[in-house]
Amino acid sequence: xxxxxxxxxxxxxxxxxxxxxxxxxxxxxxIKYLGTKGLVKELMGEMRNVAPENKKSFGQVMNEFKVFAExxxxxxxxxxxxxxxxxxxxxxxxxxxxxxxxGSRHPISLVRNRMVSIFQRLGFAVAEGPEIEDxxxxxxxxxxxxxxxxxxxxxxxxISQNPDWLLRTHTSSVQVREMEKGKLPIRIICxxxxxxxxxxxARAHCFFHQVEGLYIAENVSFADLKQTLYFFVQEMFxxxxxxxxxxxxxxxxxxxxxxxxxxxxxxGPGCSVCKHTGWVEILGCGMVHPNLLDNCGIDSNKYTGFAxxxxxxxxxxxxYQIKDLRLFSxxxxxxxxxxxxxx
Ligand code: DAH
Numbered sequence: 001x002x003x004x005x006x007x008x009x010x011x012x013x014x015x016x017x018x019x020x021x022x023x024x025x026x027x028x029x030x031i032k033y034l035g036t037k038g039l040v041k042e043l044m045g046e047m048r049n050v051a052p053e054n055k056k057s058f059g060q061v062m063n064e065f066k067v068f069a070e071x072x073x074x075x076x077x078x079x080x081x082x083x084x085x086x087x088x089x090x091x092x093x094x095x096x097x098x099x100x101x102x103g104s105r106h107p108i109s110l111v112r113n114r115m116v117s118i119f120q121r122l123g124f125a126v127a128e129g130p131e132i133e134d135x136x137x138x139x140x141x142x143x144x145x146x147x148x149x150x151x152x153x154x155x156x157x158x159i160s161q162n163p164d165w166l167l168r169t170h171t172s173s174v175q176v177r178e179m180e181k182g183k184l185p186i187r188i189i190c191x192x193x194x195x196x197x198x199x200x201x202a203r204a205h206c207f208f209h210q211v212e213g214l215y216i217a218e219n220v221s222f223a224d225l226k227q228t229l230y231f232f233v234q235e236m237f238x239x240x241x242x243x244x245x246x247x248x249x250x251x252x253x254x255x256x257x258x259x260x261x262x263x264x265x266x267x268g269p270g271c272s273v274c275k276h277t278g279w280v281e282i283l284g285c286g287m288v289h290p291n292l293l294d295n296c297g298i299d300s301n302k303y304t305g306f307a308x309x310x311x312x313x314x315x316x317x318x319x320y321q322i323k324d325l326r327l328f329s330x331x332x333x334x335x336x337x338x339x340x341x342x343x
Pocket of ligand 1: 169170171172213250252253283284285286307308309310
């Protein structure tokens with residue numbers, strides 16, 4: 001035990017005389033005295049050789065020694081810092097912070113917002129309606145009575161509580177709700193989610209998004225419809241993109257048309273995206289059928305209107321050249337984080 005005490009005294013003197021000029025020497029001190037294989041640990045290990053009656057006083061001496069060595073180490077670090085050399089673990093508040101990963105908007109939201117803002121500039125206001133609709137607003141009021149063959153293309157999900165309730169198949173139902181309010185003129189766009197009973201594939205899904213447009217006033221003509229959609233296409237896809245209308249059929253418009261834009265990939269000559277036609281279909285539209293106006297209590301002799309409806313997924317796929325619809329709902333961050341900026 002005396003032997004040990006002598007050793008400790010010697011180490012103390014050694015420690016007192018120790019000086020450090022840089023971080024490395026301070027670290028060497030720590031390893032020598034305080035490290036896991038250091039002298040303090042080693043001397044502690046001697047405890048088992050000390051006679052039982054001396055264990056207590058030796059323990060005290062050892063504790064003091066340990067505190068002494070630790071205080072010296074702190075002093076060495078402090079001196080070195082005040083010498084102006086940064087220690088490895090010193091906090092430097094001037095360093096840039098670790099970057100926090102930022103979330104990004106979903107591509108469907110980005111494109112929907114862009115679509116909305118284009119139409120808002122033309123004076124269209126946003127109107128919204130419920131996703132769970134009744135038969136009247138989704139079908140019957142839109143000139144699609146029960147057993148109408150055009151209902152076949154829009155099979156959907158019904159609510160078992162009430163066979164009259166269903167998940168809306170298109171945003172055209174919002175048209176009806178707005179017309180029923182009876183405030184004219186109406187100039188609205190209706191963005192929203194819609195549902196269909198479809199087998200999921202790269203080109204179809206059981207839910208997707210649409211933006212519907214409706215303008216009803218006196219003397220609204222097909223020319224107004226064309227010009228409005230032409231403006232939209234140029235703002236969305238660029239000035240060089242062309243449009244064309246093809247006659248079509250929708251129960252809620254007469255005449256009805258589908259609108260194509262010139263293929264964004266090949267620009268006209270034909271490629272696999274446009275199925276070698278040079279044109280890609282983007283929406284359905286037409287002049288509001290007088291029956292709809294009558295159904296909603298609007299004088300069809302005085303008022304006319306146009307309507308259109310398009311899929312947000314479709315526009316997004318064309319805009320970003322995305323080939324598979326399922327990517328939008330898989331929530332794979334590697335896909336989603338590619339769309340950080342506004343379109
Ligand atoms: N509702 C139609 C659909 O989902 C799209 C549509 C076509 C909407 C013509 C309209 C329209 O307002 O006039 O297929």
